[in-house]
Amino acid sequence: MVTQPTKARTALARYGGAVVIAVAATTSVNAPAQAAPLDLTCTGNIEHVFDEPLSAGGSSNGTTQGSLVNCLSPNGSWPALNSAKITSSFRAKSAPDANPCSLQLTLSRVAGTFTWNTGEVSDYVGSVNTDPRQGVVEINFKVKNGPLSGDTGTVAPVVARTNADCLTVGLRTLDLEAFQIVFQ
Numbered sequence: 001m002v003t004q005p006t007k008a009r010t011a012l013a014r015y016g017g018a019v020v021i022a023v024a025a026t027t028s029v030n031a032p033a034q035a036a037p038l039d040l041t042c043t044g045n046i047e048h049v050f051d052e053p054l055s056a057g058g059s060s061n062g063t064t065q066g067s068l069v070n071c072l073s074p075n076g077s078w079p080a081l082n083s084a085k086i087t088s089s090f091r092a093k094s095a096p097d098a099n100p101c102s103l104q105l106t107l108s109r110v111a112g113t114f115t116w117n118t119g120e121v122s123d124y125v126g127s128v129n130t131d132p133r134q135g136v137v138e139i140n141f142k143v144k145n146g147p148l149s150g151d152t153g154t155v156a157p158v159v160a161r162t163n164a165d166c167l168t169v170g171l172r173t174l175d176l177e178a179f180q181i182v183f184q
Contacts, residue, residue, distance in 0.1 A: 037075045039151055040183040042068035046086055046176045053170030054105070057096035064088040064112060068181060080118050081147060088112025088124075094171070095131045101166035103174070104131040110141065114148075122146035124153075143183065151183040 046066025054060045066086040073079050090107040094100035107128035114122040126141025139155040161175040 037077070038182065038184050039075060039148055040071055040073050040078050040081055042071035042084070042181050044068045044086070044155075044176075044179050044181050046179075048090070048092075048107075048174040048176075050092060050172055050174075053172045054092055054094050054100040055170045056094055056099055058100070058170070059091065059093040062090050062092055062107075064090065066176075068114065078147060081116050083117045084114040084122075086112060086114055090128075095133065098131075099167065100171040101162050103160055103162070104133075105171075106131055106134055114143075114146075116147055118147070120147050122148055126153075148183050153181055153183045155179050155181050 044066060046064055048062050048064050050060040050062040052058075052060040064087060068084040068086065069082075071078075071082050071084070073081065088110055089112065090110040092105055092107050095102075095104040098104040105128075110124075110126040110128065112124055112126075114124065116122070123144045123146065124141045125144060126139075128139045129135055130137055139158070141153045143149055143151045143153070155176075156179065158179045159177045161177065163169070163172045166172070
């Protein structure tokens with residue numbers, strides 16, 4: 001029997017203007033468990049653009065553009081999916097007592113598409129939480145239709161870059177670089 005995740009750990013560290021967000025979950029296993037099949041894994045880069053600069057305790061809508069590359073299908077179910085373009089929209093909220101440049105925030109109402117190298121499209125919905133006071137720190141989504149329909153996905157670890165003037169004008173852009181995305 002597999003119990004629910006018991007802990008989630010987060011590490012936020014600054015390296016020359018970049019913030020590394022590491023998400024690690026631990027699970028207790030009391031008996032043999034069967035893992036969900038790993039359908040696809042890719043490397044990605046994505047840029048979030050906020051409609052209004054995000055300030056402490058503030059909120060803003062935004063859009064996302066990015067790409068997935070070097071996709072592999074460990075279980076062989078999706079060998080033709082090699083790359084994708086990513087687009088989405090979202091609603092962001094910053095922690096009330098933290099500068100949003102520290103990336104303690106949540107993204108809700110995330111809705112987007114993966115446009116695959118095959119020309120096929122997958123719609124998805126998801127959420128992002130990097131504020132440990134708001135629950136488990138995670139970046140996840142669910143594919144609604146098209147290739148990988150029904151799969152859930154997770155993203156980690158993430159190297160994040162904010163706009164250079166974030167401390168003075170607020171969070172306007174957030175780039176997530178070289179992340180690993182897993183569909184299962």
